[in-house]
Amino acid sequence: MCRSWHIFAVTAAVVLMIAGCGETDESHQALSANPPSEASIKRAYTMKCSLCHGADGKLMASKAPDLSESTMDLESRIALITYGKGTMPPQKGILDAATIRGIAEYIETFRDIK
Numbered sequence: 766m767c768r769s770w771h772i773f774a775v776t777a778a779v780v781l782m783i784a785g786c787g788e789t790d791e792s793h794q795a796l797s798a799n800p801p802s803e804a805s806i807k808r809a810y811t812m813k814c815s816l817c818h819g820a821d822g823k824l825m826a827s828k829a830p831d832l833s834e835s836t837m838d839l840e841s842r843i844a845l846i847t848y849g850k851g852t853m854p855p856q857k858g859i860l861d862a863a864t865i866r867g868i869a870e871y872i873e874t875f876r877d878i879k
């Protein structure tokens with residue numbers, strides 16, 4: 766009798782732990798849906814974009830266009846960064862949508878022509 770209660774208690778504890786984990790996952794997703802910080806956007810640009818475009822957008826490595834002379838609108842930039850084009854790699858599934866939007870806004874600060 767005592768033993769089966771013990772097993773029940775352990776099982777209940779394990780079920781609660783699993784349920785608890787599920788909740789943590791959800792709150793984690795809610796957290797990552799928060800707007801990314803400026804620092805994390807710049808870090809993502811450095812890691813994913815500066816190789817070809819340079820820290821100021823003007824490097825033009827691997828035939829990348831000079832971002833300081835780009836006139837592409839925001840939504841087109843978001844689509845281009847998400848899906849890639851030519852040798853420019855897509856970021857879909859690598860960077861989250863909020864970070865992609867943040868980068869698309871950030872690179873506009875490289876522009877000489879406003």
Ligand code: HEC
Nearest residue numbers: 813814817827828829830835836837842850851852853868
């Ligand atoms: C492997 C090199 C490479 C990397 C890495 C790269 N790009 Fe590009 N990028 C290119 C090339 C090449 C083009 C021209 C694509 C075309 O039109 O065929 C381009 C085009 C662009 C354009 C369009 C400019 C215009 O006005 O035509 C933008 C904006 C841009 N890249 C932003 C980014 C951002 C932001 C990242 C990081 C997420 C990034 N790129 C990563 C090579 C790269």
